[in-house]
Amino acid sequence: MPSVSERTTKKPVGKSKPNGAAVAVAVESTELADLPIEKVWRMYREDPSDTIRNFLMENFLPLVRYTAERMHTRLPAEVEVEDLMSSGLFGLMDAIDAYDIERGVKFETYCTQRIRGAIFDELRAMDWVPRLVRSRTAKVERVRKQFEMETGRKATDKEVGERLDVDKEEFKKICRDARPVGVVSLNRKWFETDSSKDVREIDVVRDKRQENPVSRLQRDDLKLLLTKGLSRAERLIIVLYYYEEMTMKEIGITLDLSESRVSQMHSSILARLKAQMQHRSKEF
Missing domain, CATH: 1.10.1740.10 (RNA polymerase sigma factor, region 2, helix turn helix motif)
Structure with missing residues (x-):
């Protein structure tokens, strides 16, 4: 290079x-x-x-x-x-x-x-796979084919390594070096636009720090489905516990209820939601 x-x-x-x-x-x-x-x-x-x-x-x-x-x-x-x-x-x-x-x-x-x-x-x-790597890879394939012709079965990595007179780690390295690597240019055109500037691969690389809009909509739809038909206090318990990740004790303080009462209501809500989901599953 x-x-x-x-x-x-x-x-x-x-x-x-x-x-x-x-x-x-x-x-x-x-x-x-x-x-x-x-x-x-x-x-x-x-x-x-x-x-x-x-x-x-x-x-x-x-x-x-x-x-x-x-x-x-x-x-x-x-x-x-x-x-x-x-x-x-x-x-x-x-x-x-x-x-x-x-x-x-x-x-x-x-x-x-x-x-x-x-x-x-x-x-x-450039031809980034050097001749030495290609030579080693070809030698491994020759040994594998020869072993299969002699025994009628495929050779294990250990058997190939023994015939090549290399230890386990060296054989792993030979196989790793021969493994193809998917190389994609981030400057490659992703799709053409009407403007003078085309969209490239780098322009559509996913930013994992940002929430997927589709996932956000699905999350909101699920929240709406789960809380439909519940009282205000019951909806708050679901939202605060599963979406705000508050503890039962914290929810009780927020709603002016005892921790045991919140836990009791939570169990009752889950039982009703389970029955509701089983009923709705028949629609699909």
Whole structure:
């Protein structure tokens, strides 16, 4: 894989590039370190100078190493983590140029996806499965076929490892390295739109921190179904216990009832709801 310095020579003239893993930061950038990062982003949107850009590169450079090292654990040992970092740097640069703080997405979340996408793109562009890995895989398959021809049954991993004269851990590594990895570019077009900007994979990545609107509607419908036909106090007990996760004692204080009374009402409500659900199941 070409180094960062080699690849930057292929980029259009006029766009700033990192010079290796260490990004040089102008003297004026020392003042940026004293500012809130949100203010730095807004300054960069107004004036995308090399000084601010280099400061942001240096500030978020650890994300590149962290992402590259995590991805490296799932790749063959022949793939160098430094090569992954070199590709990841370009993802960081693209993320800095495209990031919009007004969208409310944390840069770390947005940037990590861009870094991964850049690394995946590079792995797709090159033949990332080295010859040594392919050679080992082919040898394993030959041994399996030969064993099956000789014995009439499929060989176990232990038997294949013994014929290859490798220990259990080494054989596991050979199989792991040969396992195909699904590589998808996050910059790939997801679907076209009428506007000039198409929707990409990264635009539809699920944010697990946000509740699914469909799940929210289903949750509300279930609440309505469960509380239908109940008195106000009974509805409150269900809502406070199952939705607000309050204890029986806390509910009793809220409704001015004893804890034992709340527990008694709760048991009665559940029995009625069970009978109601059994009756309604006949409708389906």
